[in-house]
Amino acid sequence: MGIFSFFSKDKKENLDKGLEKSRDGIFSKIAKAIAGKSKIDDEFLDELEDILIASDVGVETTLKIIKRIEARVAIDKFVSTSELNKLLKDEIVKLLNENTIEVKNTFEDLKGFKPYVIMVVGVNGVGKTTTIGKLANQFMKNGKTVVIGAADTFRAAAVDQLKVWSERSGATFVSHGMNTDPASVAFDAVKKAIEIGADVVLIDTAGRLHNKINLMTELSKIKRVMSKSIETAPHEVMLVIDGSTGQNAFEQAKQFTAATELTSLAVTKLDGTAKGGVVIGISDQLKIPVKYIGVGEKVEDLQVFNREAFVESLLGL
Amino acid sequence: MFDNLNSKLDRAFKVLKGQGRITEINVAETVKEIRRALLDADVNYKIAKEFTDKVKIEALGQNVLTSVSPGQLMVKIVQDELTTLMGGQARDINLKGNPTVILMSGLQGSGKTTFSGKLAKLLKEKRGKNPLLVACDIYRPAAIDQLKILGEQIGIKVYAEPENKDAVKIALNALKEAKLNGVHDVVIIDTAGRLAVDEQMMDEIAKIKAAVNPNEILFVVDSMTGQDAVNTAKAFNERLNFDGVILTKLDGDTRGGAAISIMSVVQKPIKYVGTGEKLDAIDVFYPDRMASRILGMGDIVSLVEKAQENFDKDEASRLAKKISKNEFNFDDFLTQLGQIKKMGNIKDLMGMIPGVGKAIKDIDIDENSFKGIEAIITSMTPQERQNPDSFTGSRRLRVAKGSGTSIQEVNDLIKQFEEMRKMMKTMNKFQGMGRSLKNMPMFK
Ligand SMILES: Nc1nc2c(ncn2[C@@H]2O[C@H](COP(=O)(O)OP(=O)(O)OP(=O)(O)O)[C@@H](O)[C@H]2O)c(=O)[nH]1
Ligand SMILES: Nc1nc2c(ncn2[C@@H]2O[C@H](COP(=O)(O)OP(=O)(O)OP(=O)(O)O)[C@@H](O)[C@H]2O)c(=O)[nH]1
Ligand SMILES: [Mg+2]
Ligand SMILES: [Mg+2]
Numbered sequence: 001m002g003i004f005s006f007f008s009k010d011k012k013e014n015l016d017k018g019l020e021k022s023r024d025g026i027f028s029k030i031a032k033a034i035a036g037k038s039k040i041d042d043e044f045l046d047e048l049e050d051i052l053i054a055s056d057v058g059v060e061t062t063l064k065i066i067k068r069i070e071a072r073v074a075i076d077k078f079v080s081t082s083e084l085n086k087l088l089k090d091e092i093v094k095l096l097n098e099n100t101i102e103v104k105n106t107f108e109d110l111k112g113f114k115p116y117v118i119m120v121v122g123v124n125g126v127g128k129t130t131t132i133g134k135l136a137n138q139f140m141k142n143g144k145t146v147v148i149g150a151a152d153t154f155r156a157a158a159v160d161q162l163k164v165w166s167e168r169s170g171a172t173f174v175s176h177g178m179n180t181d182p183a184s185v186a187f188d189a190v191k192k193a194i195e196i197g198a199d200v201v202l203i204d205t206a207g208r209l210h211n212k213i214n215l216m217t218e219l220s221k222i223k224r225v226m227s228k229s230i231e232t233a234p235h236e237v238m239l240v241i242d243g244s245t246g247q248n249a250f251e252q253a254k255q256f257t258a259a260t261e262l263t264s265l266a267v268t269k270l271d272g273t274a275k276g277g278v279v280i281g282i283s284d285q286l287k288i289p290v291k292y293i294g295v296g297e298k299v300e301d302l303q304v305f306n307r308e309a310f311v312e313s314l315l316g317l
Numbered sequence: 318m319f320d321n322l323n324s325k326l327d328r329a330f331k332v333l334k335g336q337g338r339i340t341e342i343n344v345a346e347t348v349k350e351i352r353r354a355l356l357d358a359d360v361n362y363k364i365a366k367e368f369t370d371k372v373k374i375e376a377l378g379q380n381v382l383t384s385v386s387p388g389q390l391m392v393k394i395v396q397d398e399l400t401t402l403m404g405g406q407a408r409d410i411n412l413k414g415n416p417t418v419i420l421m422s423g424l425q426g427s428g429k430t431t432f433s434g435k436l437a438k439l440l441k442e443k444r445g446k447n448p449l450l451v452a453c454d455i456y457r458p459a460a461i462d463q464l465k466i467l468g469e470q471i472g473i474k475v476y477a478e479p480e481n482k483d484a485v486k487i488a489l490n491a492l493k494e495a496k497l498n499g500v501h502d503v504v505i506i507d508t509a510g511r512l513a514v515d516e517q518m519m520d521e522i523a524k525i526k527a528a529v530n531p532n533e534i535l536f537v538v539d540s541m542t543g544q545d546a547v548n549t550a551k552a553f554n555e556r557l558n559f560d561g562v563i564l565t566k567l568d569g570d571t572r573g574g575a576a577i578s579i580m581s582v583v584q585k586p587i588k589y590v591g592t593g594e595k596l597d598a599i600d601v602f603y604p605d606r607m608a609s610r611i612l613g614m615g616d617i618v619s620l621v622e623k624a625q626e627n628f629d630k631d632e633a634s635r636l637a638k639k640i641s642k643n644e645f646n647f648d649d650f651l652t653q654l655g656q657i658k659k660m661g662n663i664k665d666l667m668g669m670i671p672g673v674g675k676a677i678k679d680i681d682i683d684e685n686s687f688k689g690i691e692a693i694i695t696s697m698t699p700q701e702r703q704n705p706d707s708f709t710g711s712r713r714l715r716v717a718k719g720s721g722t723s724i725q726e727v728n729d730l731i732k733q734f735e736e737m738r739k740m741m742k743t744m745n746k747f748q749g750m751g752r753s754l755k756n757m758p759m760f761k
Contacts, residue, residue, distance in 0.1 A: 053362045056543040059353055124566060124594065125426030125539065133458075155594070156470075157463035164458035209569040242426065246359030246543025248571040269425060272512040273552075274545040297425070297456070 045070065055277030056246055061284050065091055089311050096283050096307045110200065115193040117201040117226060117233040121219060121256055122240035124207030127268035127294055131240055132202045133165025134302035140169045144199040149189025150175035151182040151222055152206040162204050168299055172196065183225040190229050210255030220259050238264045238291065244274035253286045268294030348373045351395065360574035361547045364581050372398055396608050402577050403604035408586040410561060414532040416495050417503045422522055422553055423537035425510030428565035428591055432537055433507040434467035435591065435599040440503055441473060449501035451491040452477040453484040453525065454509035464507055471596055485524045492529050513552030523556055534559040538575065540567050546575035547582045554583040564602065565591035576607060645738055647702035651694045692720035693730050705734060
């Protein structure tokens, strides 16, 4: 397919597997909802509304999708199940297409920057450290040199945890230990990368709730400090969102953007029963592209987000 | 804190305002708004539907008998129903058994390890227990180190077997040791995060349960969880039949609708909440407070109690009394600011004051932002401070000069203060409608 060029070829299967639960959830319900019906009526739209809401798409985005479908079927009153599936998929993909540029190949981003600096942020426990571990591994496996900066100096054993992850991939690990200034760790990580001519720098930060002003200010400072050695750094600020998070994810994205100007999202834990509908909502309303999804705890359980494939997997096509 | 839902409900109630009684027609829009508000708060869509249907029936049934306005009536009904949904009374954790065995369970990253530390600290400091923490997460990198560090911070022993790859055996060995040396009267078992659909991992924790026969199994859940909360809670409950729920990360601005969903699906009480990363950021769960928080009535009881615990008890109850009598003045405000400042996260605590939550929704608050307020109040004469209604233009000008602020700032503060008092007054009215302040623990 080419869409997973960044990773190995058999990943589509994994994505399907990871999203199996979502698919069962949403679209078998849709199938049931329209079984025995050959046209779209209010009852169906109500059902669809429930299904989308139950997937954490959010009321606003759900209503938007419904409106679009209503508009479409106003022209084309009678549709079959398979037509309806396609229509739904179209509308959701279109919604994603309208608002963000698709991330096609993450190696493209690296071009022209050496090192390319990615700062990873998010609320507590969403999977920042794990995602960095997985990312480092993917880059290293593809012949890039990676420096990891342990700028979570706060949470118990955060440095130890990240160290284990960097050993898994063989990335260079920069740490000042616990309870040290996170900004200076970030600064030194970038410095180290320049020294050894590394391709990528990954900066882990402590989990923080977006309503804590002091912690958000600290985050802005960490970001600022890096631009002192490379003016354009960090080149990417990635917000990690737990796939089971509800509508609070919007506020997270909003506040983290305010503090650090997010450039991408990673959505984790999509191997669970959570539907991941939050992805659609955030892309639609905040216009920040989803770049990766996490589908497990192992080093290989990270995938480039591809909307076509994502929606297709979701629909079971 | 729950500002979004608040403003949504405000809007919903506004629809009812000025209408004398509740009818099928005039309640429909309100019910719809409430449902939408609940959905935005992450209450499960089915439960939100059931809930609003129930509220509607209640409202229609009651209107003839009461003389309060439809809006007030709806507030009461919604709050009562929410409280009922979340389980009525607060419930303690079971400390029977010798030693008491407590087993943690939950999804990845929900806060199990942190909560294990918090609970151990609480049991040690407030219940005179001597807990043993057990590290049964053999998967997550540095999971054992994390628990060990927490144990060190609070002076509590951590049992770990870094080389052992069998979580069931580790749990059993820990229990054996606790029984053998007889020092520990509580054993808290921290486990790895797991997905409800991960058969192997669910098997593991079921086996741990069977092996150690816990007195208390706790399901730890992130308060930011969305619609999936019901599925996960149900699956864990079916497998473990847990005894209570722990709701973490409530120090955020999530509206926490998951609390409502979980309670109504598994019928298990939420026993504690996590309100921060530090190990003393733990609180008991009060369904009525949560309900009133969701409804935007502020959490004045929590605020006062927090003040009570950390500071002068007399001062706190004096404050509560003043609030209830609507005699709250600038001196009280100053005292309160001083206490709030010492208590930690200012925005959170301010949010507990009725009416303030919304006012500070989009405002950055840091310690320094209080300086101006303090300067203004200390520039008032004692009489002015005790009689907030006494401000003429010339007095305002004098206060502005004295405090080095502008007249605009003084005007703003007085206006905000007035609004706050107004909110407190409304709050008292609501309290009078049912659960009067006298029934709350602090007034007993
Ligand atoms: N099932 C599953 N678990 C994941 C995934 N990503 C992370 N996790 C797990 O989630 C938990 C938290 O992950 P961390 O990487 O420590 O999260 P964090 O954001 O760094 O956490 P803090 O630094 O404490 O804020 C760990 O148990 C991870 O193994 C995923 O895609 N799927
Ligand atoms: N703000 C806040 N953070 C919390 C709270 N409880 C836990 N955390 C943070 O959430 C993150 C995850 O907490 P852990 O205790 O490691 O979660 P866990 O369930 O043990 O995670 P796994 O073992 O990976 O499944 C850490 O960053 C904690 O500091 C809370 O009540 N408030
Ligand atoms: Mg981390
Ligand atoms: Mg843990």
